Amino acid sequence: MSTRGDKGIIRIIVVAVVLALLLAWAEGDLAFIGIGPWDAYFVRILNLAAINAVLALSLNLVNGFTGQFSLGHAGFMAVGAYTTSLLVMTPQMKKTVFFMEPMFEPLDRICIPFLPALLIGGAVSCVFGVLVGIPALRLKGDYLAIATLGFAEIIRLVLQNVRRLTNGALGLKGIPHVVNLWWTFGVGIAVFLFFRGFVRSSFGRALIAIRENETAAELMGIDIFRHKLLAFAISSFVTGVGGGLMASLLTTIDPVMFKLPTTFQILLTVVLGGMGSLSGSVIAAFIVTFMTEFLRVVEEPIHLGVWSIQGIPGLRMVIFSALLVIVVVFYPRGLLGNKELTWENLSSPVSRLFRRRVAS
Amino acid sequence: MTWSLFWSNLANAVSLGSLYSLVAIGYTMVYGILRLVNFAHADLLMVAAYAAFYGVLVFRLPFAISVLLAIVLTAGVGVLIERRAYRPLRDSPRITAMISAIGVSFLLENLGLVLFTGRPKSFPVPGFLGASTDIAGIRVTNITFVIVFVTAILLLLLLYVIHKTKTGIAMRALARDFDTARLMGVDVDSVISLTFAIGSALAAVGGIMWALKFPQINPLMGMMPGLKCFIAAVFGGIGNVVGAVIGGFLLGVAEIMLVAFLPSVSGYRDAFAFIILIATLLFRPTGLLGEKIGEKV
Amino acid sequence: MSLLDIRHMTMKFGGLVAVDDFSLELNPGELVGLIGPNGAGKTTVFNCITGVYKPTSGQVVFNGRDITGMRPDLITRLGIARTFQNIRLFGSMTVLENVMVPLHWRLRSTFLEAACNTLRYPAEEREMRKKAMALLESVGLAPFADYLASSLPYGSQRRLEIARALSAQPEVLLLDEPAAGMNPRETQDLMEFIRKVRKDFHLTVLLIEHQMRVVMGICERIVVLDHGATIAHGSPEKISRDPKVIEAYLGVERHA
Numbered sequence: 001m002s003t004r005g006d007k008g009i010i011r012i013i014v015v016a017v018v019l020a021l022l023l024a025w026a027e028g029d030l031a032f033i034g035i036g037p038w039d040a041y042f043v044r045i046l047n048l049a050a051i052n053a054v055l056a057l058s059l060n061l062v063n064g065f066t067g068q069f070s071l072g073h074a075g076f077m078a079v080g081a082y083t084t085s086l087l088v089m090t091p092q093m094k095k096t097v098f099f100m101e102p103m104f105e106p107l108d109r110i111c112i113p114f115l116p117a118l119l120i121g122g123a124v125s126c127v128f129g130v131l132v133g134i135p136a137l138r139l140k141g142d143y144l145a146i147a148t149l150g151f152a153e154i155i156r157l158v159l160q161n162v163r164r165l166t167n168g169a170l171g172l173k174g175i176p177h178v179v180n181l182w183w184t185f186g187v188g189i190a191v192f193l194f195f196r197g198f199v200r201s202s203f204g205r206a207l208i209a210i211r212e213n214e215t216a217a218e219l220m221g222i223d224i225f226r227h228k229l230l231a232f233a234i235s236s237f238v239t240g241v242g243g244g245l246m247a248s249l250l251t252t253i254d255p256v257m258f259k260l261p262t263t264f265q266i267l268l269t270v271v272l273g274g275m276g277s278l279s280g281s282v283i284a285a286f287i288v289t290f291m292t293e294f295l296r297v298v299e300e301p302i303h304l305g306v307w308s309i310q311g312i313p314g315l316r317m318v319i320f321s322a323l324l325v326i327v328v329v330f331y332p333r334g335l336l337g338n339k340e341l342t343w344e345n346l347s348s349p350v351s352r353l354f355r356r357r358v359a360s
Numbered sequence: 361m362t363w364s365l366f367w368s369n370l371a372n373a374v375s376l377g378s379l380y381s382l383v384a385i386g387y388t389m390v391y392g393i394l395r396l397v398n399f400a401h402a403d404l405l406m407v408a409a410y411a412a413f414y415g416v417l418v419f420r421l422p423f424a425i426s427v428l429l430a431i432v433l434t435a436g437v438g439v440l441i442e443r444r445a446y447r448p449l450r451d452s453p454r455i456t457a458m459i460s461a462i463g464v465s466f467l468l469e470n471l472g473l474v475l476f477t478g479r480p481k482s483f484p485v486p487g488f489l490g491a492s493t494d495i496a497g498i499r500v501t502n503i504t505f506v507i508v509f510v511t512a513i514l515l516l517l518l519l520y521v522i523h524k525t526k527t528g529i530a531m532r533a534l535a536r537d538f539d540t541a542r543l544m545g546v547d548v549d550s551v552i553s554l555t556f557a558i559g560s561a562l563a564a565v566g567g568i569m570w571a572l573k574f575p576q577i578n579p580l581m582g583m584m585p586g587l588k589c590f591i592a593a594v595f596g597g598i599g600n601v602v603g604a605v606i607g608g609f610l611l612g613v614a615e616i617m618l619v620a621f622l623p624s625v626s627g628y629r630d631a632f633a634f635i636i637l638i639a640t641l642l643f644r645p646t647g648l649l650g651e652k653i654g655e656k657v
Numbered sequence: 658m659s660l661l662d663i664r665h666m667t668m669k670f671g672g673l674v675a676v677d678d679f680s681l682e683l684n685p686g687e688l689v690g691l692i693g694p695n696g697a698g699k700t701t702v703f704n705c706i707t708g709v710y711k712p713t714s715g716q717v718v719f720n721g722r723d724i725t726g727m728r729p730d731l732i733t734r735l736g737i738a739r740t741f742q743n744i745r746l747f748g749s750m751t752v753l754e755n756v757m758v759p760l761h762w763r764l765r766s767t768f769l770e771a772a773c774n775t776l777r778y779p780a781e782e783r784e785m786r787k788k789a790m791a792l793l794e795s796v797g798l799a800p801f802a803d804y805l806a807s808s809l810p811y812g813s814q815r816r817l818e819i820a821r822a823l824s825a826q827p828e829v830l831l832l833d834e835p836a837a838g839m840n841p842r843e844t845q846d847l848m849e850f851i852r853k854v855r856k857d858f859h860l861t862v863l864l865i866e867h868q869m870r871v872v873m874g875i876c877e878r879i880v881v882l883d884h885g886a887t888i889a890h891g892s893p894e895k896i897s898r899d900p901k902v903i904e905a906y907l908g909v910e911r912h913a
Contacts, residue, residue, distance in 0.1 A: 069455050071462075135642050142397045142458055146590065147641055150634030153587075161627040194772050201771035201778065202761045202785065209747045209758045216745035219707055220759040221733040221825055230768060260583070264466050271459055276749075314478075317470040324463035329448050332456050338749055 011343065019189075023181045043181060044249070045293050050184035051245045053285035054191050056269040057278060058238035063267070064275035064338070065199055066231040067211025069145040071263050072132060073239055075152025076125045078159055078258035080240025081247035082166055084121035085175045087112050088248070093174040100170065101163045114178040118244045125240020126233050128155065133232040137225060140214075149260065160255040171254025172247075179248045187245060188282075191238055195278055198234070207231055211276075261317075268324045276338030283335060292316060367498045369620040370613075375504040375573065377612025378511035382566040383589035384596065384604035385518065386438075386559030392535035392599035393555055395454055399461040400441050402586015403468035404560050405567030408434040409483065409577045410476055412568050416484045423486050431564040438560025439553050447549070472579025483575040503572045510569065514562060515605060521558070522601060531555055535599055584630060588615075591637040597650025606648060611636065658721065660685045660861050661706070661737070661829050666715030668701050668885075675701040677885040679715070681863075683829065688855055688862045690872035690893075693882035694905060699865045700742055702882070703831050707739050708732045719829070734762060738827035740818040742834045742865070748807035752798055752817055755806050756789040759825035789824060795857065796820045796850075812843050816850065823858060830855075832864045836871055848875050869906060873897065881905065 024030050026046065028037025037043070055077065062070045086107060089097070094108050102108065132151040139147055159166045166172070198204055206227050209217040218224050247253045269288050273280030298319075300311040327334060339345075383405065390398045408430045415426025445464050449457040489506060492499045522528035530551045533541040542548050570585065571577050589608060596607025611633060619626045640647060659682035668676040676698040683689060691699050705712040708729035717725045724732050738759070747755050764771075764785075766778040774782075793799040798820055801809060806817060815835055822830055832851065836844040852875060855862050866872045872879060872893075879896045881889040883905040889896055896902055 069458070135638065139641050139645070141454060142395075143594075143641055143645070145455075145458065146397065146594070147638055149587070150591075150637050154631045154634050157628055157631045197774055198768065198772035201768075201774070202757065202764050202766075202782065203768045203771050205750065205754055205758055206761045208750060212747040212749060213745045215709065215729075216741065216747070217758065218729045219709070219733055219739060220821065221730050221762040222758070223728075223730050223762070234768075261466070261469075264462060267459065267462065312474055314470060314474040318467065318474055321463055321467035321470050325445055325460055325467060328456060328460040328463055329445060332449070332452060 019185070023185055027181050045289060046181060047179060047184045047249050049286045049289035050181075050188040051242055051249065052266070052269060052289050053188050053282045054184075054242040054245070055239060055266045056273065056281040056285045057191055057195055058235040058242065059266050060270045060273075060275065060278065060281045061195060061199075061207075061238075062231050062235045064270060064277070064281075065204065065211060066207045066228055067214075068137065068228055068231070069141060070136075070148040070232070070235075071145045071260075071267070072136075072148030072152035073266050074258040074260065074262040075132075075148075075155035076129055076236040076239040077243035077246070077262065078152075078156060078255070079128050080121040080125040080243030081253050081258075082121075082159060082172070082243075083124045083240070084114075084117045084244030085172050085247045085253060086110075086165075087117035087120060088114055088176050088178070089172065089174060090176070097170075097173050098164075098167050100167070103167075104164050107165070114176070114183075114248065118241055121244035122237040122241040125243065126237035129233050129236025129239075130229065133229045133236075137228045137232060149263075152258075152263065153260075156255050156258050159258075166255070169255060171252060171257075173252045175247050175251045175253065177248060177251050179245055184245055184249075187241060191241075192278060192282060199278065203227070203230070208276075264324075265320070268320060270334075271324065272327055272334050274334035274336035274338060277334070277336040277340055279341035280334055280336035280339075283341070288320070292320075295319060364498050366620075368500065369616055371498075371500045371504050373613040373616035374609075375507040375612075376616055377609035378507050379566050379570055379573070380585070380589050380592050380608030380612045381605040382511050382514065382562050382569075382608070383585065384592040384608040385515075385601055386563045387590045388593040388596070388598055388601060388604035389531070389555050389559045391593065393531065393538070393552060394446065394450070394457070396446065396457050396461060397590060398446075398559075399458070399465035399586075400445075400468060401438075401559065401563055402582040402589070403465050403472070404434050404438055404563040405570055405582035405585060406472055406577070406579055407437055407468065408564035408567035409571040409581065410472070410579075411564075412571070413481060413483055413577060423484070427568055430568060431561050434564035434567070435557045435561040438556045438563070442552060442556040447552075469579055469583065476579055478578060478580075480576040480578040483571040483577050485572050485575050489572055503569070507569050507573065510565065514565065518558070518562070518601065527551065527554060588630075588633040591633045591640075595636055595640050595647055597647030600647070600649045603647055603649035659683060660720060661863075662716075662718040663702075663706065664716040664718065666702070666705055666712045666717065668698075668705055668710060669713045674885050676705065676712075676882075679882075679885075679887055681880055681890075683861050683863060685828075685861055686859070687878065688852075688864065688876050690876035690879040691863060691865045691882065692867060692869055692872060692879060695867055696884075697867075697882040698885040699867075699882055700833055701885075703739055703833055703863075703865065706732075706831065707737060730762070733759070733825055733827075736826070736828040737831065738822040738825040738829075739831035740815075740822050740833055740835060742837060744814050744818055746806040746814060746817060746821070748805070750806055751803050752806055752809065753786070753789055753793065753802040755817060755821050756792055756824045757785050759821060760785045760788060792820055792824055796823070796854070812839060812847075815839070815847065819851075819854065823854065827860065829861045829863065830858075832862060834865050834867065836866065836868075844871055851875065869897070869902075 025036040026038040026043055030036050055073065059073050062068050087110060090111050091109050094103055132148065136144055136147045136151060160169050206222050209220065209222060210224050210227060214224060269284045270281055272288065273284030295316040298311060298315045299313045302309040302311065386401050387398060390396055411430035411433050412426045415421045415429055416423055441464050445460045446457055449460055489503045490501065492501045522531060530546045533546055534548065534551055567582065588611060592608035592611045593604040595611060596603030615629060615632055618632055619629050661683040663679060663681045666676060666679045667674065679702060691702065693699055701710065704710045706717055708727050711726035716723055719735060719737060724735065747758065764781055766776065766781055770776045770778040790799065790802065793802055796816060798813065798817060801813065809817060819832065819835065835851065836847050839847060848871065851862065854860065864872060864876065876893060878891065879893055880887060881896060881902050888901045888905060889899045
């Protein structure tokens, strides 16, 4: 028993060190020994993938584990992105950006470090989550989906119209680019570990019980409304943080970014990875993000000597939406279903292969 | 507000309401039978509008012929969507089918963006429809009358089909009790196909008339009206055709009048429908005319 | 004093009277059968007691406290647990986890402690596991603790339903057709099991069954429902001779 525990700890330490070295290499922190940083474009994709993983994890908590189908994610992302951005932008930048109408006092002079801003962004998003959740979570299934979609759209319209707070449709520019791989992977890993602990705990069992059979869960003494709301609140906090990271990575945001297609894309990731699988969401987030970049090829002209094939702009999204339908119709369980990728099931095919070798 | 302005707003409101009604019917029929929010229904508006657009401008067909072809094509697309994306999931959890519907909607929109580009196109409005008529000093475009007239005719036709024909009775039987109807020998697949055909054809008419009323078409044109029409269907009582019509009509009228009387909130015009939705779901989830669908424990 | 007292309970759905003026007192330690043909309103009685439905009129008093129309989870916490006619296990969870769910509400740790597995939580989780495991042992399901609930054979799923209800530590246990779909031999075993459980856990049991025969040997008292109305009430011997009961049952058989 103890050797197994020791093995586990050693494994964790090894993984952590390898990951830290990789991140340091990629970010150029190891430049003093003459290696790194990695290609800036590649690093950017890694950052995006990690943020998408955070967003997918948080959607999965509500849709996959609790079985409450929410389509309001873009709205909470927007709240987090705007809150964080408005807190970290410098007063001069705010003055430049808000040239149509001046910003509310005293927000125009406030400028705080990124970490507290990110957390406040998450907290504000969480408050919105609770405010939306209290009425919406009384609904079930598709009605819940449509209601949350409606709330998200209302949030977006408010952002678009309260110009003195959000600069309206013009959006925000010049958001400090603070995030790097340490931030995105740090938050990503923290969220993953927290969620893993949460869904494995008694609370996770309660949420899964609600998903499996709401009536039975309630008759086993679980306050289903409070638990749904808890999942929703945690999810909107994390989504808000994801939005804040995204804003800092992109440095510009506007309300159009937070329309329905954004939610769809996160949903695609979750479905692809498997509703109810945390590791599935993470893997799918990396697959989708990298595919999005690699598939850029199909949208750009390809030159083959004298011939050149015209690229088709927008084709990537066609491929992704077709993928969503195909996955749902033919592989509704996604990559991992509701299972998790663990050391055991990762190593078992390898060891089985090995054992077969030995046997033969 | 002057009287003439009020009347022209009212004309506008009535025609918008009619359009909403027409599209809401498709949502309510599909939901009634399959308990599925057919997200892709919204994008059929776009399919129909572009089909008619290409029929007139590229294939040089007479307007009426292109419209007819567009309606047939859209109905076909609707049936095809059901067959490929919903039918395989009929015995899966309802949410799975809804994700599929979201995917199809997403696919149609993105296909539209690739095929037609995101740039809006001007829809060819025949001269007669674009012209206006003066009634007691108020100018009303002819399309307004056409919309209301066409909607009324189609609605009567639909009610006849639903209540007087064998197929219509089979549809209502399926909506009431899917399994029993199946056991009683209702040919489920063909009735559902027909439901999608009818709903999609109505959406096509709605989409083309939408394009006549707002003659700039783009691949995402169906998204917002579609959502609103679903809301109208919920508001009227989902599953109930007359409810969808009333809901669509009231929503259209309320939306125009709200902006007419309170211009300061015009930026929130699209939010209004969602507020109605949330209020309906919370205070009267069965809508105006709907029946309660309970869960058996 | 009676433990559970149902007074003049009526439940209407629109024009349909599912349960009509139903009264029943359960004394501590009793095992009472609630029988009647299909559609007689038996499950509706359970739904009204456990808060799934709010009765149209009448009262449910438990331990001297009026619980009519209370939220289902709160009623369970007071000490009434039930099983379901159509099995409602948490299919993707293991047998052990199923039995741990009813212990959740007693948890004192916050979700932060639970997610980070620190402070009060590890001890509580260990305690829950121990309790659940002990319960599985006492009902003979321990060997299957790590199996998925949905992978169990039908009879064991029925037992697990009962074990899960027991895990809520009830005073009153409501069993909704626990023998549905079982052959006579399995039914016999299950009735033996119920008798044992009732003794070991000091329970008061209300048992729904639509086959009269099954409950005759095990129940002290029997209530017969037909079309929502109570048509007979008394000892098994008395019930089996009651002409109204015979008619209700024969009537059903004639139609069937």
